[in-house]
Amino acid sequence: MVSILLIAVTIIISLAAWQKPDWMGKMLMNPYRIQHRNEYWRFISSGFIHADFTHLFFNLFSFFFFGVQLERIFNQLFPSVASELYLVFYLLAILVADLPTYFKQKNNPNYNSLGASGAVSAVIFAGILFFPTEKIYLFGFFGIPGFIYAGLFTWYSVEMDKRSRDFVNHSAHLYGALFGLVAMTILYPQVWISFVEQITAMLR
Template identity: 55%
Template sequence: MSLTILLIAATVVISLLAWNNDTLLGKLLMNPFMINRKNEYWRFLTSGFIHADYGHLFFNMLSFYFFGQNIEAVFKEIFGSTGEIYFLILYLGGIILSDVPSYIKNRNNFSYNSLGASGGVSSIIFAGILFFPLDKIYLYGALGIPGIIYALLYVWYSIAMGRRGGDNINHSAHLYGALFGVIFTIAVFPSVVNIFIQQILNWKF
């Protein structure tokens, strides 16, 4: 079974358990105040395995399923047996590092909470866009747009929703996760830059 499927299964199970147990949910949430005052550093990771509702969970895991399968296969082809390790670092690192700016900003704010795998999913999506910038991404299963256009829309949406706030979803994590995905992928496989550029240069509108 692929790591993508295992991570999705773990996320679904933990989210369902947390929805039925407020104490568990409270311990897993990203709460910068509790990390700062109580050293509960696990929240950087565990917050990526819980979601706000079924819609939030479904959208994140569906995106992760399609992009994760592809990137996991690409990493295995490039790096062999160590590909799975790189894949885990990409996904889990995206979850953890995308929360760092929110932690710095809200470490003295007791009421701030966030949750969701958006940082990790974003890192996977943008790694995929580096390898396949022109492959169609289908919004709502119908509207197909090139990956590079999707990336621009994704950034715009994340900024807009982040400014609106009020839903406990860390939309800024989308941006930081995406940035981590791009930086990490280029760092471990620099040739991806040429792959990306050549595809863009050969793009026929």
């Protein structure tokens, strides 16, 4: 499965980068170097490295549960090109999620970010479109319906991006999520009918 392959590649690259700081530096999302030195690979390479084990674990833990499920949906909807389409979806999510940050920070040589959060957010929100009422468990025990989680997640990302008090690129979470919604709307617009029907049934 493509999801398992992406997880394996991300783990291998992240572990290797931790041992080679110079390599890590060349893979970071650095808008200034992209703009002024044409290091365009950073758009994608930054999505396969992580700051530490906790960062890596939580991204891949979320991706495992939502990614495998979403890949099965791709296999059902687009059987002849499912693997290729799913891989393109994931890689584009890494790129698109970082574009707003790139335009905002392209003249700031000190800005760096890394991680697969944008792509993982895209996968999560695309999955929520198909299963909006399935519960997402925060911290392993507190379950809330997917569509409510989506609203809370969006609010949190917007607020944290305004404050910018940590080193997490919260705007990548937000734009990755938006990409997931838009991409699935383009690929399979009928999903919104099912989405509304499931929520309506739950609220009755």
